[in-house]
Amino acid sequence: MSIYDKIFPPKKYTLDNGKAVEQKRSRAPIYVIFVLLMSYISVKVTGFDPATLAKRGNQFFVILSRMFPPEYGYFNNIVNPILDTVKMSLLGSALGSVLCLPFAMLASTNICKNRFVVAVMRLIFSIIRTLPTLVSALIATFIFGLGTIAGTTAIAVFSFSYIGKIMYEEIETVDMGAFEAMEAMGFNRTEAFIHAIVPQVMPAFLSNSLYNFEGNVRYAAVLGYVGAGGIGLILNEQLGWREYPNVGMILLVLFVTVFIIESVSRYARKKLV
Amino acid sequence: MIKFEDVGKRYPNGYEGLKHINLEIEQGEFVAIIGLSGAGKSTLIRTINRMHDVTSGKLTVDGTDVMTLSGKSLRRFRRKIGMIFQSFNLITRTTVINNVLTAFVPDMPWYRSVFGIYNQDEKMKALEALDKVGILDKAFVRADQLSGGQQQRVALARTLAQNPEIILADEPVAALDPVTAKQVMNDFTRINKEMNISILINIHHVDLALKYCSRVIGINAGEIVYDGPASEVNKEVLNEIYKRGREENE
Amino acid sequence: MDERIVKAYESRPKDWIWQLAIAVIVIGLLIWSLGAMETSGASANGGKMAINILNGIVHPDQELLFNLTKEGVPYLLVETICIAFMGTVVGAIFSVPLAFLSASNLTPKPVAFIGRILIMIIRTVPAFVYGLMFIRVTGPGPFAGLMTMSVTSIGMVSKMYIEAIEDLDTKILESLDAMGCSTWQKILYGILPQLMPNFASTAIYRFDINLRDATVLGLVGAGGIGAPLIFAMNAYRWNEAGSILIGLVVLVLIVEWISTKIRVKLTRG
Numbered sequence: 001m002s003i004y005d006k007i008f009p010p011k012k013y014t015l016d017n018g019k020a021v022e023q024k025r026s027r028a029p030i031y032v033i034f035v036l037l038m039s040y041i042s043v044k045v046t047g048f049d050p051a052t053l054a055k056r057g058n059q060f061f062v063i064l065s066r067m068f069p070p071e072y073g074y075f076n077n078i079v080n081p082i083l084d085t086v087k088m089s090l091l092g093s094a095l096g097s098v099l100c101l102p103f104a105m106l107a108s109t110n111i112c113k114n115r116f117v118v119a120v121m122r123l124i125f126s127i128i129r130t131l132p133t134l135v136s137a138l139i140a141t142f143i144f145g146l147g148t149i150a151g152t153t154a155i156a157v158f159s160f161s162y163i164g165k166i167m168y169e170e171i172e173t174v175d176m177g178a179f180e181a182m183e184a185m186g187f188n189r190t191e192a193f194i195h196a197i198v199p200q201v202m203p204a205f206l207s208n209s210l211y212n213f214e215g216n217v218r219y220a221a222v223l224g225y226v227g228a229g230g231i232g233l234i235l236n237e238q239l240g241w242r243e244y245p246n247v248g249m250i251l252l253v254l255f256v257t258v259f260i261i262e263s264v265s266r267y268a269r270k271k272l273v
Numbered sequence: 274m275i276k277f278e279d280v281g282k283r284y285p286n287g288y289e290g291l292k293h294i295n296l297e298i299e300q301g302e303f304v305a306i307i308g309l310s311g312a313g314k315s316t317l318i319r320t321i322n323r324m325h326d327v328t329s330g331k332l333t334v335d336g337t338d339v340m341t342l343s344g345k346s347l348r349r350f351r352r353k354i355g356m357i358f359q360s361f362n363l364i365t366r367t368t369v370i371n372n373v374l375t376a377f378v379p380d381m382p383w384y385r386s387v388f389g390i391y392n393q394d395e396k397m398k399a400l401e402a403l404d405k406v407g408i409l410d411k412a413f414v415r416a417d418q419l420s421g422g423q424q425q426r427v428a429l430a431r432t433l434a435q436n437p438e439i440i441l442a443d444e445p446v447a448a449l450d451p452v453t454a455k456q457v458m459n460d461f462t463r464i465n466k467e468m469n470i471s472i473l474i475n476i477h478h479v480d481l482a483l484k485y486c487s488r489v490i491g492i493n494a495g496e497i498v499y500d501g502p503a504s505e506v507n508k509e510v511l512n513e514i515y516k517r518g519r520e521e522n523e
Numbered sequence: 524m525d526e527r528i529v530k531a532y533e534s535r536p537k538d539w540i541w542q543l544a545i546a547v548i549v550i551g552l553l554i555w556s557l558g559a560m561e562t563s564g565a566s567a568n569g570g571k572m573a574i575n576i577l578n579g580i581v582h583p584d585q586e587l588l589f590n591l592t593k594e595g596v597p598y599l600l601v602e603t604i605c606i607a608f609m610g611t612v613v614g615a616i617f618s619v620p621l622a623f624l625s626a627s628n629l630t631p632k633p634v635a636f637i638g639r640i641l642i643m644i645i646r647t648v649p650a651f652v653y654g655l656m657f658i659r660v661t662g663p664g665p666f667a668g669l670m671t672m673s674v675t676s677i678g679m680v681s682k683m684y685i686e687a688i689e690d691l692d693t694k695i696l697e698s699l700d701a702m703g704c705s706t707w708q709k710i711l712y713g714i715l716p717q718l719m720p721n722f723a724s725t726a727i728y729r730f731d732i733n734l735r736d737a738t739v740l741g742l743v744g745a746g747g748i749g750a751p752l753i754f755a756m757n758a759y760r761w762n763e764a765g766s767i768l769i770g771l772v773v774l775v776l777i778v779e780w781i782s783t784k785i786r787v788k789l790t791r792g
Contacts, residue, residue, distance in 0.1 A: 184322055
């Protein structure tokens with residue numbers, strides 16, 4: 001009997017023949033109250049005011065309209081930065097994905113029998129995952145200076161923790177039969193891992209790595225904002241100068257690039273299954 | 274030669290999986306181990322290649338005390354012992370020949386083993402092993418596309434490629450139909466006679482055990498209750514082996 | 524016997540060519556990417572910077588950490604939570620009609636297609652662009668941040684809602700029909716119970732993500748804990764930065780733990 005049931009006792013239904021059954025009171029009221037309370041607090045704290053939206057909302061669309069038609073001539077300034085963005089996310093995603101594998105192996109309870117090591121590895125993954133990519137990009141610019149290396153590092157760090165978590169969850173549910181056979185044949189644990197486990201988790205690894213790469217391309221576009229390379233820098237610049245037709249062009253090129261990459265990636269992922 | 278001298282295995286919670294095991298198995302014998310589920314058959318077999326530890330007594334294989342091995346020496350020791358499992362334990366996503374080739378990995382340098390680069394000599398040996406069990410034609414097929422009996426033979430080929438002196442088989446035919454089971458037992462017999470490899474086989478099917486093996490060991494509640502020729506196994510002996518609740522009667 | 528084996532060996536499939544080709548392409552792409560790597564100075568100090576940052580994290584600015592006024596870390600964290608919360612709520616509300624319009628089992632193909640393209644466009648525009656646009660509407664501060672969060676949420680949330688709608692089990696509608704229910708009742712008792720847990724779970728998942736992204740908004744002046752973090756780092760005040768980072772990480776971990784529990788309850792019932 002949980003606390004809730006003690007305060008609000010379950011409803012009792014008694015049939016004519018004497019049999020009785022209990023129905024626990026729905027927890028829904030608590031959730032509703034919680035949501036309403038949070039909403040009230042949030043509105044107060046953030047100053048959410050629908051009236052403002054109604055009055056000034058059209059400003060949003062004014063800016064939007066100024067972006068079209070886009071300035072097609074601006075394309076030449078965009079080519080290199082956008083390619084930089086793609087390269088950053090490609091390299092960063094690849095590095096992060098590959099590097100996380102040995103750590104994921106150590107974070108799996110069925111491979112690594114040392115409880116302490118497993119716990120530490122998982123904690124590392126969790127902490128790195130909570131770090132927003134932009135923040136780690138910022139930190140990276142301090143360590144590596146402005147430019148694409150910082151951005152690539154930030155993406156690599158994020159990919160490391162994202163793929164790492166997925167992989168150790170995957171490794172834990174794998175069939176250990178072949179692993180046992182390899183150990184009986186005289187393999188050490190790492191060899192057995194490479195030959196028995198890796199082939200089993202490979203499809204999940206590749207599929208998720210591709211999906212991760214897709215998402216990172218969009219992220220990489222933002223990183224330029226903190227000076228970590230890519231198209232974010234130009235985008236921010238043009239926005240600041242209110243050169244909206246140029247901004248429109250940048251967004252258009254970005255959209256087309258992301259669309260192509262996502263389509264290719266979706267196709268490749270289907271083939272993997 | 275495998276020698277058990279008053280070997281026992283006690284688990285941390287006090288349960289005794291093996292008690293007072295005394296056994297000598299010469300090179301080239303084909304021995305069947307029978308008994309109830311949970312009697313200790315698997316445990317007994319797995320102590321030989323130290324997949325399980327023994328907690329008392331001495332277990333030697335060709336003079337080497339199994340409990341003195343660890344790390345590299347243990348791995349080298351295991352190279353000489355092959356193991357066959359009930360669920361085959363193959364790498365299902367890859368080809369039959371790749372499965373057999375894994376037998377060579379522990380002896381390969383790391384740069385070849387990580388990327389799975391095998392030389393011609395190893396590939397030929399693998400193909401020979403497949404031929405010995407009669408599935409040469411399936412060499413390049415994906416392992417999960419084979420039937421149960423064929424998969425077990427791949428496992429057997431993998432073990433043969435190791436060039437072992439001893440083969441431990443844990444319920445190798447339990448998942449197979451009677452006809453395929455007989456084929457696999459025939460394979461075991463052939464290997465035993467032609468290559469003089471000691472074979473210890475855990476088996477539920479008493480009839481198969483009696484038909485193929487010259488020596489039978491019966492285990493009940495962790496102790497050996499029968500150790501002798503298959504020809505002398507009669508109904509009384511079987512009752513003794515498969516008797517439940519022996520503990521309470523003592 | 525040997526001859527057969529030799530023949531089998533010769534006839535082995537030569538798929539190493541295919542694998543080599545893929546390997547060459549992938550490595551080629553990676554090397555091509557490497558070419559874009561460049562950095563402008565400050566790499567000599569890099570090591571020192573890293574140590575300073577670590578130092579700041581290990582010795583956080585205790586005052587700032589426990590300062591309960593509007594400038595302190597706790598208040599800013601609360602503000603960040605509120606931005607993320609309302610942003611998720613508003614975003615989820617907008618996503619519902621958008622998702623229904625783009626579900627292929629509810630609307631004709633062309634309409635659904637346009638809907639999906641629209642969602643994709645919305646998703647591709649980087650968050651800070653929306654941030655700057657909304658600042659023009661609402662002025663700088665958390666309100667702009669909230670609006671930005673809602674628009675950025677639409678991308679992922681609509682996509683997941685569409686999946687939920689397309690996975691709908693329509694067989695229950697058949698039985699409700701046979702019992703004589705009106706369309707409204709069919710929606711209420713047949714469709715909504717299937718969608719509600721899924722919608723709620725998605726919203727909570729997005730809330731997690733928004734919480735992390737909300738710090739970004741501080742960069743553009745849209746409120747939250749991002750701005751103080753940037754200022755502290757730009758001024759090399761590592762202890763302050765450290766305390767903010769710790770507060771942020773702890774917050775996200777706690778919220779993630781709670782939300783995972785709730786989501787498990789939603790799916791298991």
